[in-house]
Amino acid sequence: MSEQTSTLLILGGSYAGVSTAHYLLKHVIPKLPSPASYQVVLVSASSQGICRPGCPRAIISDDMFPQDKFFVSIPPLFEQYPAGRFRFVHAAVTELGHRSRTVSVRSMTDNTTETIPYHSLVIATGASTSSPLFGLNQSDSNELKKHWTSFRDALLQAKSIVIAGGGPTGVETASELGEHLNGAPGWFCRSTPKVSITLVASTPEILPILRPTIGRKAEDLLRKVGVKVVKGVRVADIKPLQTLEKLCSPTTVTLDDGRTLEADIYIPATGFTPNTNFIPESLLAKDKRVEVNMSTLRVDKAGERVYALGDVAGSFRASVPNIAAGVPVLCANMKRDLLHAAGEEPAGEDLIFKEDRRETQLVPIGKSSGVGAVYGWQVPGWFVWMVKGKDYFLGMLEAYWTGKQFAKEL
Ligand SMILES: Cc1cc2nc3c(=O)[nH]c(=O)nc-3n(C[C@H](O)[C@H](O)[C@H](O)COP(=O)(O)OP(=O)(O)OC[C@H]3O[C@@H](n4cnc5c(N)ncnc54)[C@H](O)[C@@H]3O)c2cc1C
Known part of the structure; x- marks a missing residue:
């Protein structure tokens, strides 16, 4: 890594963080002047991602899902990119200094601390459930x-x-x-x-x-x-x-x-508790989520090139497809900001995020039925079973982990 490396720092290694990392590596960094001078650094308290929608079934027994697919190791997912372009830090973020543009972290493996300066920052640390049975919350x-x-x-x-x-x-x-x-x-x-x-x-x-x-x-x-x-x-x-x-x-x-x-x-x-205990109060809304501009996904109060996405952010609806819709918007706007910082004038305008708030939810009930609606249309039990109940999206979510979901730029 050269002295001038600019760190594009991402906090949180789940759907929002991992997807953003793939998108930046595929579609943003290659289009910046001197791509080799940028590195994506992903910090996460867990070195594995999980099929979070599957937790209600997975809690019962390891036989419910193939464990090597339910738990996905993060570092190997990024071996597909040029050497040095990505670094994974297995650590918990303990403090965000938005004025000094640094983040302090504590290693999950040996408890050592590190301060990481950033050129751009994405906050994607999600939210914790009341019961620790349903997600990683803030640990491993x-x-x-x-x-x-x-x-x-x-x-x-x-x-x-x-x-x-x-x-x-x-x-x-x-x-x-x-x-x-x-x-x-x-x-x-x-x-x-x-x-x-x-x-x-x-x-x-x-x-x-x-x-x-x-x-x-x-x-x-x-x-x-x-x-x-x-x-x-x-x-x-x-x-x-x-x-x-x-x-x-x-x-x-x-x-x-x-x-x-x-x-x-x-x-x-x-309910959920946003994972924001390391973030200054001045950047949080009343409900402790990050106060983000829901159109641009920038955290306007945090200084230049700071963004938030997923369950941690604003009024973001907790859903993986919603994150998938936000990633290209955040990354396109970050690309504009990075070009600007590199002395180039980006073409066009900011992309605008528009959340789909139509009645959409699939809820399997037992192993062969369920209820739900998609974009305002009620769907039959067999549909819920086929689409979600069979494997709780385990197969579909693979494309998020590998980055295939974002093979094309929006
Ligand atoms: C039981 C359950 C079922 C669900 N079912 C569905 C469904 O069927 N369909 C659907 O679309 N959505 C579903 N959701 C919602 C979906 O799982 C969330 O919207 C999604 O997980 C949010 O992703 P995220 O990346 O924002 O954060 P999270 O998934 O919450 O991940 C946050 C990541 O940040 C890390 N982290 C947290 N704090 C720190 C810190 N201080 N330092 C470093 N790392 C940190 C965590 O370890 C974790 O890796 C479900 C959620 C739950 C709980």
Whole structure:
């Protein structure tokens, strides 16, 4: 690496971060004056990406997915590019100094620290789920596997499970556990489920992004795998409080209407916390996500050439296709900014990101059906099964990891 190398720094090694890295390496750096003077540096707390949509099924057993496809090692994905053009740093970001244009990181392997100056910065550190069973959150895939082991041990003995959250994560988890523990729906399905599974939703119907009739259909399907749905109430309290060490111990769940439920396993599947604890407050919105210009994907307050994408950013809707739509916009605008910084005047105008907010969500229920809508059109159960339920997008997501999804420039 020469003294003058300009670092295009990306924080977070999941769909947003890895996709942006591929796009910059394929379509942006080769078109800059002196490409060899740029290096993409990707910092991530996990050296592996995961098929996050598959977590509701993957938590049950390693037999649910081929593990070498579910967990994808990041560094080899970038061996396809010229030597020196990419560096992976397996570390947690601890501080963003947007005035000094540096990022401090702590190595996940030996705890050493490093300060990385950047020429451009992409914040793509995503968001953590309340339960550590559903993603990498801010740590390594080994941690996730440890949590799955505790959960699976507890599952062997469990007679009652309470899941809080009527969104797709809660519904999918309830249905996967229902089918696994109580059997597939059918003529011979039990009238009394072997394991009592209760899904608690604060909304009047489950799956509130979809129209109410679809939510009610999901409820019927859940009933067939032994899941009881309690709607319009919130979990007010749980005792004892859940800790990472005691993830799956007996819990008393108190609802805000005064009812209590006893659970051998309690799974919170509610909401996200943005992974922004290393970012100055002045760059964050009230909900702790990065305050990004949702048209250009620039973080205007952070100085030149700073961008954010994915679950960490603004009002970005949490979905992989949404990230796929944002990557070319962010990278095209970064290309313009980099050309400008290199003394060239970029042609044309900024690309503008327009999020697709039409009713779209696919929710498998059990291993052969599901509910959902695509761009406002309700789709049948077999379609949900074919498109998502079969492998929870495991096959489709490969193109994101390898960069094939972005073979062409937008
Ligand atoms: C259970 C579940 C099911 C889902 N199902 C679907 C679905 O069916 N379809 C769909 O389109 N979307 C689905 N989503 C949403 C989708 O997974 C997210 O939109 C997507 O993962 C967001 O990607 P991201 O790159 O923004 O961040 P994330 O996937 O959250 O990844 C963030 C990355 O940043 C790293 N990181 C975090 N903090 C730091 C730090 N301080 N330092 C360094 N690295 C850090 C993490 O280790 C991780 O690698 C689902 C989400 C969940 C939780």
